[in-house]
Amino acid sequence: MTLLARYLVLVAATLAVAGVAVAMPSVGLGPRQPTNWSAITTFIFFVGATLWMTRLATARSRSSADFYSPGGGISGFQNGLAIAGDYMSAASFLGISGLVFVSGFDGLIFSIGWLVGWPVITFLMAERLRNLGKFTFADVAAYRFSQKPVRSLAALGSLLVVLFYLIAQMVGAGQLVKILFGLEYAYAVIMVGIVMMMYVLLGGMTSTTWVMINKAVLLLAGTTLMALAVLFGVGFNPDALFSRATDLHVLKDALMAPGGLIKDPVSAVSVGLALMFGTAGLPHILMRFFTVANAREARKSVAWATLWIGYFYVLTFIIGFGAIVSLVANPGPYFIGGKVANGLQGGANMAAIHLASALGGDLFLGFIAAVAFTTILAVVAGLTLSGASAVSHDLYATVLRKGAATSEEERRVSKLTTFSLGLVAVVLGIVFEHQNVAFMVMLAFSIACSANFPVLFMAVLWRDCTTRGATIGGFLGLFSALLLTVLSPVVWESVLGNPAGSALFPYASPAIVSMPLAFLAIWGISLLDRSPQACRERALFQDQLIRSETGIGASAPRSH
Amino acid sequence: MQKHAASCVHIRENPRFQALVRKRNRFAFSLAALVVIAYFSFILLVAFRPDWIATPVFAGMTVTVGVPLGLSIIVLTVGLTAIYVRRANREFDEESMEIRRQALK
Numbered sequence: 001m002t003l004l005a006r007y008l009v010l011v012a013a014t015l016a017v018a019g020v021a022v023a024m025p026s027v028g029l030g031p032r033q034p035t036n037w038s039a040i041t042t043f044i045f046f047v048g049a050t051l052w053m054t055r056l057a058t059a060r061s062r063s064s065a066d067f068y069s070p071g072g073g074i075s076g077f078q079n080g081l082a083i084a085g086d087y088m089s090a091a092s093f094l095g096i097s098g099l100v101f102v103s104g105f106d107g108l109i110f111s112i113g114w115l116v117g118w119p120v121i122t123f124l125m126a127e128r129l130r131n132l133g134k135f136t137f138a139d140v141a142a143y144r145f146s147q148k149p150v151r152s153l154a155a156l157g158s159l160l161v162v163l164f165y166l167i168a169q170m171v172g173a174g175q176l177v178k179i180l181f182g183l184e185y186a187y188a189v190i191m192v193g194i195v196m197m198m199y200v201l202l203g204g205m206t207s208t209t210w211v212m213i214n215k216a217v218l219l220l221a222g223t224t225l226m227a228l229a230v231l232f233g234v235g236f237n238p239d240a241l242f243s244r245a246t247d248l249h250v251l252k253d254a255l256m257a258p259g260g261l262i263k264d265p266v267s268a269v270s271v272g273l274a275l276m277f278g279t280a281g282l283p284h285i286l287m288r289f290f291t292v293a294n295a296r297e298a299r300k301s302v303a304w305a306t307l308w309i310g311y312f313y314v315l316t317f318i319i320g321f322g323a324i325v326s327l328v329a330n331p332g333p334y335f336i337g338g339k340v341a342n343g344l345q346g347g348a349n350m351a352a353i354h355l356a357s358a359l360g361g362d363l364f365l366g367f368i369a370a371v372a373f374t375t376i377l378a379v380v381a382g383l384t385l386s387g388a389s390a391v392s393h394d395l396y397a398t399v400l401r402k403g404a405a406t407s408e409e410e411r412r413v414s415k416l417t418t419f420s421l422g423l424v425a426v427v428l429g430i431v432f433e434h435q436n437v438a439f440m441v442m443l444a445f446s447i448a449c450s451a452n453f454p455v456l457f458m459a460v461l462w463r464d465c466t467t468r469g470a471t472i473g474g475f476l477g478l479f480s481a482l483l484l485t486v487l488s489p490v491v492w493e494s495v496l497g498n499p500a501g502s503a504l505f506p507y508a509s510p511a512i513v514s515m516p517l518a519f520l521a522i523w524g525i526s527l528l529d530r531s532p533q534a535c536r537e538r539a540l541f542q543d544q545l546i547r548s549e550t551g552i553g554a555s556a557p558r559s560h
Numbered sequence: 561m562q563k564h565a566a567s568c569v570h571i572r573e574n575p576r577f578q579a580l581v582r583k584r585n586r587f588a589f590s591l592a593a594l595v596v597i598a599y600f601s602f603i604l605l606v607a608f609r610p611d612w613i614a615t616p617v618f619a620g621m622t623v624t625v626g627v628p629l630g631l632s633i634i635v636l637t638v639g640l641t642a643i644y645v646r647r648a649n650r651e652f653d654e655e656s657m658e659i660r661r662q663a664l665k
Contacts, residue, residue, distance in 0.1 A: 108630040119595045122641045123588040243622035256624040257614030258606045265607040303645040310638040
């Protein structure tokens with residue numbers, strides 16, 4: 001089957017789901033609605049259709065002889081969509097439109113933070129990653145260094161980022177599926193875990209890539225339709241949209257002003273640093289650059305991804321305001337007890353879902369619900385895949401077996417890790433049901449910007465960096481990010497239950513301390529390192545530079 | 561890497577290669593600095609001058625200064641990314657191919 005034909009089948013399958021989902025009664029009736037059998041039928045149909053797609057994709061990658069065989073690279077445009085699909089989570093779509101619905105302008109400030117990391121990846125990382133790496137970003141960080149310490153650090157950084165991000169996604173997914181399908185929370189989390197494992201185990205990178213591309217197209221198409229419908233309602237005059245929203249909203253004119261998001265400037269800058277440089281240290285994003293043919297396609301893919309993600313955030317802003325205008329004006333079916341003061345049914349995160357119902361009835365609602373579900377799967381699958389690569393390729397094949405493992409053994413470990421990660425994610429997803437998990441996303445970004453990013457940046461761009469500097473600096477960044485997060489108000493007071501005001505570290509993100517600390521340590525320790533090994537590593541910089549700049553000797557694209 | 565050792569020596573001694581690296585780095589870091597400055601200026605403006613961010617763009621309008629400012633950061637981000645990729649894929653890649661050809665001769 002050609003890629004296009006395969007893709008059309010995927011889209012058709014998802015649209016069919018939307019069709020079946022029309023049978024669903026209106027969503028969001030309280031915290032959990034009665035078990036919705038038509039929705040569960042939809043779900044099973046969806047799982048069947050997409051697993052069938054996965055089989056088709058796997059059949060193709062099996063015929064190309066080997067798990068690691070080259071030649072299957074996808075184009076920059078396709079990879080751009082896949083990256084966008086990997087990054088735009090259901091939490092982004094529902095969370096940011098919900099934030100705009102509740103506090104207006106603050107939602108825009110927040111969404112910009114999620115975009116500004118992309119130019120950093122483009123200018124400093126994408127092409128160098130492609131030219132130096134093969135499977136994981138640790139390939140790049142450890143290129144000229146002693147493999148064991150640097151890879152262990154990179155793998156630990158990857159695993160922690162993946163784990164915290166995965167827990168946050170699982171809790172969000174469980175709550176969303178609970179509301180959408182009326183399933184028990186625990187069953188919802190287990191289902192997401194099982195479907196995700198099936199995708200990754202049966203199809204590996206190829207089918208996960210197609211899940212992401214499919215999801216990105218559907219999400220962008222769905223949100224575009226919603227935004228157009230919202231703008232159509234106000235005669236394509238944005239100011240009319242904003243003025244109607246401020247009339248209806250409880251905040252009135254304050255809706256268009258900065259609200260409570262930025263409390264103190266230090267926290268704001270710290271969160272900004274974590275988002276901006278953390279994006280350039282997310283293992284599941286970085287590994288997507290190895291699927292394209294060369295540096296040129298890697299650059300193209302990040303440019304496309306940035307465009308789609310930026311466009312998506314503009315749409316979520318419009319959708320949030322659209323939700324205010326449509327839902328508050330007609331509170332009956334959408335708010336608890338029909339009263340705006342009681343809040344939205346299912347919480348503010350359901351604003352976009354309710355808006356879909358208000359704009360296009362049950363058909364559109366079913367479509368957006370199916371899109372939200374694919375979105376969860378794609379992000380969770382991407383995270384699990386990168387965690388599995390960190391264990392199988394970095395820890396097992398390189399650190400433990402010192403490069404002597406066969407690709408068959410590596411593949412077996414990768415599958416075993418996928419299974420274990422899926423299991424851990426499901427268990428922790430259930431354990432953390434009633435916890436505030438927002439801090440886990442911030443923790444994932446803080447570790448990414450304090451350990452993964454500094455090590456990668458210095459290893460690739462600074463000649464004098466050594467194994468000792470990179471390892472000690474990276475671990476310092478990692479542990480200080482962890483420690484300061486535990487000591488911050490959100491964990492120390494809200495999660496651990498200590499009295500208010502007792503947190504030792506007062507800011508919302510550790511990045512403002514932990515990231516400079518990592519950079520300073522890498523710099524200082526590398527400069528002091530006068531060992532013969534350090535001299536050898538510095539001498540290798542020129543060869544690394546030539547490969548990273550020209551692509552001479554770069555690996556063929558990864559095809560699985 | 562070993563099998564490329566010979567061509568590496570050629571490239572290392574090629575002044576055009578060092579010039580390309582310098583040019584690309586200068587361009588990439590300037591653009592990165594621009595994005596960093598734009599984003600953190602925006603954040604600090606919101607933190608220290610929320611009153612200014614909340615003034616209407618024109619008298620009688622609901623849209624406040626913050627909205628076009630925020631949207632322009634999104635446009636800037638996407639635009640600078642496109643500018644970098646365009647120049648790298650045309651100019652830098654061509655020079656790098658030329659350097660490779662010379663080295664492999």
